[in-house]
Structures are given as C-alpha cells and as structure tokens.
Amino acid sequence: MTNASKPPAPDTAEPSDHQNPNVDLDAMLAAAKPGASASTPVDATGQRCGLIAIVGKPNVGKSTLMNALVGQKVSITSRKAQTTRHRITGIRTKDGTQFVFVDTPGFQTRHSTALNKSLNKTVMGAIGDVDLILFVVEAGSFTLADAKVLSLFKPGIPTLLVANKLDTVHRRAEIAPWLRDMQERHPFAEFVPMSAKNKGDIERLFGIVGKYLPEQPWWYAEDELTDRSEKFLASETVREKLFRFTGDELPYTSTVVVDKFEEEKSKQHKRFIKIAVTIVVERDGHKAMVIGDKGERLKRISTEARQELEKLMDAKVFLEVWVKVRSGWADDEARVRSFGYE
Numbered sequence: 599m600t601n602a603s604k605p606p607a608p609d610t611a612e613p614s615d616h617q618n619p620n621v622d623l624d625a626m627l628a629a630a631k632p633g634a635s636a637s638t639p640v641d642a643t644g645q646r647c648g649l650i651a652i653v654g655k656p657n658v659g660k661s662t663l664m665n666a667l668v669g670q671k672v673s674i675t676s677r678k679a680q681t682t683r684h685r686i687t688g689i690r691t692k693d694g695t696q697f698v699f700v701d702t703p704g705f706q707t708r709h710s711t712a713l714n715k716s717l718n719k720t721v722m723g724a725i726g727d728v729d730l731i732l733f734v735v736e737a738g739s740f741t742l743a744d745a746k747v748l749s750l751f752k753p754g755i756p757t758l759l760v761a762n763k764l765d766t767v768h769r770r771a772e773i774a775p776w777l778r779d780m781q782e783r784h785p786f787a788e789f790v791p792m793s794a795k796n797k798g799d800i801e802r803l804f805g806i807v808g809k810y811l812p813e814q815p816w817w818y819a820e821d822e823l824t825d826r827s828e829k830f831l832a833s834e835t836v837r838e839k840l841f842r843f844t845g846d847e848l849p850y851t852s853t854v855v856v857d858k859f860e861e862e863k864s865k866q867h868k869r870f871i872k873i874a875v876t877i878v879v880e881r882d883g884h885k886a887m888v889i890g891d892k893g894e895r896l897k898r899i900s901t902e903a904r905q906e907l908e909k910l911m912d913a914k915v916f917l918e919v920w921v922k923v924r925s926g927w928a929d930d931e932a933r934v935r936s937f938g939y940e
C-alpha cells in the first residue's frame with residue numbers, strides 16, 4: 599500500500615454549478631452523463647485523487663452505495679440497521695481519477711451507550727478530513743435523524759445530497775418540491791437523485807464526484823480496492839452471516855472478535871489460513887439463537903463464512919467459530935475498546 603495519509607490538497611476543482619444546484623429533476627437525471635469531464639484541466643500526470651466520505655443515518659444504503667462504487671463487496675450490507683461499525687476505505691481508480699471512499703457507521707441518535715458514542719466519533723473522524731461528503735438520505739424523506747447528521751458537517755467541505763432509493767419513489771413529481779426544501783436546509787453543492795442499485799446512476803455519480811477531487815498523483819496502486827486487512831475481512835464476513843441468518847432477532851450489539859488468524863505452510867494448498875473467531879452476545883438467549891437447533895444455525899454461519907473467505911482470499915480456510923456471552927459489553931467503554939472500537 600502506498601501512503602494513505604492525506605497530503606495537503608491543491609486547489610480543489612470548482613464546478614460551475616457549485617453554488618447553484620438545479621432542482622429540476624428531469625434535467626438533473628439527464629445531466630452529468632457517465633464520465634462527465636472535469637471542469638478544470640487535469641495536471642501533467644493527468645491524475646486526480648481524493649477522499650470521499652459516505653455519510654448518513656442507518657439503513658439509507660451507504661454500504662450498498664460504496665460497494666457499487668468500488669465494484670466489489672468490501673463493506674457488509676444487511677437489511678438490519680447498524681451493521682456497519684468500522685471506517686472502511688474502498689478504492690476505485692477510473693478515468694484518470696482515484697476515488698478513495700470512507701464508509702461510516704449509520705449515525706446513532708437514539709441510544710447513548712459507549713458503543714454508540716464510539717460509532718459517532720468514527721463518523722466525526724471520517725468527515726473532518728475529506729474532499730467531498732456524500733450525504734445519503736432516502737429520496738423524498740428527511741427525518742430528525744437525518745437532520746442530526748447534517749448538523750455535524752463543517753462548512754467548507756462540498757457536500758452532495760445523494761437522494762437514494764429513488765426506485766422506491768412512485769410519484770416522481772413529489773421529488774422536485776422535496777429537493778427545493780432540501781436546498782433551503784443546507785448549501786448542497788449538487789443534488790443527485792439516484793438508486794445505489796442502478797448501474798447507470800453509479801456511473802453518473804462517478805462523473806459528478808470526480809469534479810470535486812484535487813489534481814494530484816494517486817495514493818494507491820490502480821488495482822487496490824481496500825486497505826483493510828484480511829483479518830478484518832474475516833470478522834466482517836462472519837458478522838454478515840451472523841446477521842443474515844439470525845434475521846431481526848439478534849440485537850446489533852452482538853459482535854465478532856478474531857482470536858487467531860494464522861497463515862500456515864501447506865503442500866496441498868497455495869495458501870492455508872487458520873482462523874478462530876468469537877461471536878460475542880449479550881445474553882444466554884442470544885447465544886441459543888446464534889447456535890440454533892442442534893447447532894444448525896452456527897454451522898451454516900461458519901460454513902458460508904468459510905466459503906466466502908476462501909473465495910475472497912484465494913486460500914484454503916480452516917474456520918473455528920465460538921459463541922460467548924458478555925452481558926452489558928456495549929455499555930462498558932473499556933470493553934468496547936478491547937473489541938477494537940476506538
């Protein structure tokens with residue numbers, strides 16, 4: 599990995615429509631064709647590069663968006679709110695521009711446990727030092743939780759309003775007045791009504807975002823997708839399966855800790871990795887839920903996680919999964935830290 603710290607940004611591109619967002623939905627949807635050219639000429643190396651934070655309340659589609667932008671699954675997605683806890687960088691290099699994305703946990707406003715305080719700190723850390731913020735909301739909706747996230751933004755960082763899940767809005771005509779209302783709330787640089795699940799919209803977003811990134815050499819190799827370790831991918835993969843197979847029953851305070859991650863020499867396999875993880879839950883009842891009838895559910899979680907990790911890491915994986923009860927861990931600051939949250 600090359601230098602990941604952010605060098606001082608040279609003058610950021612200033613798109614012509616920066617101060618004057620257009621709220622005509624049709625025009626907006628028709629504009630900014632994929633690969634739209636940058637509004638200022640690129641430097642001699644022809645490279646642009648910058649940090650982009652994807653921010654929004656839980657469940658608005660931030661992880662879905664980042665995965666679509668990066669082109670490969672790096673952050674887990676789930677129907678359950680609050681499944682993204684760590685700052686994750688996804689990298690995509692395209693059309694002379696390197697896009698470095700920072701995914702953030704959904705901003706928690708309802709509860710104030712130590713865990714949530716840590717999540718909120720991660721969000722704050724992620725948006726203080728970026729070239730562009732993608733503020734994601736559900737198209738046509740703006741709740742108190744959205745307003746709380748928006749109130750954190752420091753002036754000076756260009757912010758795009760990504761009105762996601764446009765496919766779920768049946769009456770498009772209602773979006774224009776909503777966008778006008780949004781324009782009153784914050785000086786958004788641009789509005790992007792879209793669906794993170796629509797490929798054309800993702801291409802269009804690249805064209806828009808590229809204009810805001812400074813001209814400077816890339817920080818990462820062209821084919822790098824994430825700066826997260828395989829150990830982290832292991833815990834994320836188990837966590838995704840855990841939530842997928844327990845549905846809405848399991849509280850989001852359940853977490854996954856990697857106890858062992860060792861690559862061993864093997865004559866049979868190109869790579870052989872031994873991993874041991876512990877799923878930490880708050881109550882005995884949750885433990886029973888994770889294990890399932892005759893251990894069936896835990897077996898499914900482990901098997902699917904192992905298969906996915908084998909593909910992701912191109913290795914033979916031996917995965918051991920344990921379940922432990924640690925009641926009240928989400929309220930205990932020291933313990934939250936010991937599980938890897940800052």
Ligand SMILES: Nc1nc2c(ncn2[C@@H]2O[C@H](COP(=O)(O)OP(=O)(O)OP(=O)(O)O)[C@@H](O)[C@H]2O)c(=O)[nH]1
Pocket residue numbers: 654655656657658659660661662663674675676677678679680681682702703704705762763764765766792793794795796
């Ligand atoms: N219909 C529709 N659903 C979407 C779209 N984008 C995301 N979703 C769904 O919305 C749900 C939440 O998506 P995530 O990407 O996990 O949301 P998140 O904002 O990262 O959530 P947290 O991790 O809780 O902060 C999932 O069921 C997605 O499939 C979209 O454009 N259209």
